[in-house]
Amino acid sequence: DAGVIQSPRHEVTEMGQEVTLRCKPISGHNSLFWYRQTMMRGLELLIYFNNNVPIDDSGMPEDRFSAKMPNASFSTLKIQPSEPRDSAVYFCASTHTIRGNTEAFFGQGTRLTVV
Amino acid sequence: RKEVEQDPGPFNVPEGATVAFNCTYSNSASQSFFWYRQDCRKEPKLLMSVYSSGNEDGRFTAQLNRASQYISLLIRDSKLSDSATYLCVVNIRMDSSYKLIFGSGTRLLVRP
Numbered sequence: 001d002a003g004v005i006q007s008p009r010h011e012v013t014e015m016g017q018e019v020t021l022r023c024k025p026i027s028g029h030n031s032l033f034w035y036r037q038t039m040m041r042g043l044e045l046l047i048y049f050n051n052n053v054p055i056d057d058s059g060m061p062e063d064r065f066s067a068k069m070p071n072a073s074f075s076t077l078k079i080q081p082s083e084p085r086d087s088a089v090y091f092c093a094s095t096h097t098i099r100g101n102t103e104a105f106f107g108q109g110t111r112l113t114v115v
Numbered sequence: 116r117k118e119v120e121q122d123p124g125p126f127n128v129p130e131g132a133t134v135a136f137n138c139t140y141s142n143s144a145s146q147s148f149f150w151y152r153q154d155c156r157k158e159p160k161l162l163m164s165v166y167s168s169g170n171e172d173g174r175f176t177a178q179l180n181r182a183s184q185y186i187s188l189l190i191r192d193s194k195l196s197d198s199a200t201y202l203c204v205v206n207i208r209m210d211s212s213y214k215l216i217f218g219s220g221t222r223l224l225v226r227p
Binding site: 043048095106107108109 | 157159161206209212213214218219220
């Protein structure tokens with residue numbers, strides 16, 4: 001398996017533009033997590049899905065952020081409109097939940113810069 | 116208050132030193148615990164799970180204290196290659212799924 005695949009690896013965009021980040025989880029994994037990492041705030045959980053259903057989106061900073069998981073092999077995180085404070089590394093991770101004692105595998109992240 | 120708290124460091128130690136990190140968590144529904152390692156500009160990767168009885172993997176020892184709600188990681192005989200950020204992770208049961216919460220990480224610098 002190729003692991004968790006995220007795209008793009010780097011994104012530079014202007015303030016106000018829409019940004020879409022993509023994630024392909026490991027085949028067979030049933031939980032998918034979106035995290036945002038900054039120096040100031042560390043690794044923050046934004047939202048997670050279980051069996052393609054959003055379970056907890058309390059970490060999504062505001063309405064400008066939305067996430068979808070239309071099927072088991074694909075998820076998107078969208079920011080519209082983007083702002084400079086959204087600049088961060090966005091990670092996607094997937095796991096297969098077996099009694100909660102499971103390893104999460106991360107993608108390589110998308111480094112977003114909003115200018 | 117953050118759900119998972121760690122001292123950000125950095126811990127700056129010489130090669131061969133023993134270093135310990137602690138982590139506290141606030142949610143008593145936490146089911147399982149892990150330490151992840153993150154190298155600069157890379158994604159986090161699992162270092163080891165933390166079991167109630169404590170567990171050891173080579174130079175690394177992890178301990179869990181449920182009563183006090185803290186987790187520790189001990190690294191013996193530090194190597195230069197141990198320099199990284201160590202993330203404490205808590206898995207919280209949410210109905211039929213689990214939510215992974217990461218601490219902000221403790222940075223370790225091992226010097227020659």
